[in-house]
Amino acid sequence: MNQDWLFGGMAAVVLVLAVVAARLWWQVGRQQRRIRALQAQQAQKEMERIDYIYTSLNLIARAVLDDQCPVTEGCIRMAVLLDNLSLDCDTRQRFSPVFEIYHATRHIPTHSRWNALERKQQRRFEQEMRSLELRSGAAVQELMQFVRDNPFGQRLGNTLN
Numbered sequence: 364m365n366q367d368w369l370f371g372g373m374a375a376v377v378l379v380l381a382v383v384a385a386r387l388w389w390q391v392g393r394q395q396r397r398i399r400a401l402q403a404q405q406a407q408k409e410m411e412r413i414d415y416i417y418t419s420l421n422l423i424a425r426a427v428l429d430d431q432c433p434v435t436e437g438c439i440r441m442a443v444l445l446d447n448l449s450l451d452c453d454t455r456q457r458f459s460p461v462f463e464i465y466h467a468t469r470h471i472p473t474h475s476r477w478n479a480l481e482r483k484q485q486r487r488f489e490q491e492m493r494s495l496e497l498r499s500g501a502a503v504q505e506l507m508q509f510v511r512d513n514p515f516g517q518r519l520g521n522t523l524n
Contacts, residue, residue, distance in 0.1 A: 412447075413448070413516075414516060416444050416447055416448060416515075417514070417515035417516035418515075418516070419440075419444055420441060420444055420445070420510065420515045421510060421511075421514045421515055421516075423437050423440050423441050423444075424437075424441075424506075424507040424508075424510035424511050425507075425511055427503070427504070427507045428504070428507050428508060428511060433492070433496070434464070434496045434499075434500055434503050434504075435464055435468055435492040435495060435496055437503075437507070438460070438461045438464035438465050438468075438503060439464070439465050439468060441458070441461050441465075442458075442461050442462050442464075442465035443465075445458055445461065445462075457506070457509075458506065460499050460502040460503045460506055461503065461506065463499060464495050464496075464499055464503065467495055468491075468492060468495065471488045471491070471492070472488075
């Protein structure tokens, strides 16, 4: 009789452990499904962010080519967007005229700080921008035509390489 109690107790312990293990297994599976869903959601958001950047880059190129946007402004906007992408060395080199103009104009105030400048100071900065555009304008125009003809997001791998 003592053995019956012993075997019954052991069976109860095994049953409880099996239930606990099954419950833990189910919870791990549920948590893994949640993690996969969250990763898929994050990947979708990242794809949407990159698509937005690609669309913006393509629009900027067309705006510069159509004289709807000054070359300097287009380069500044494009450089900021390109900095949000992981570019390989070849692509970074291809866009070097954009980055050169961006870095050469970083000291120029924008928005409300521009409006707060005296007109004489604004003219000096405008002259500086015109000089940059004269020096690098042809290379930028060529690059913008390349982007127009080979839009971001339209090629295999979504790059301009």
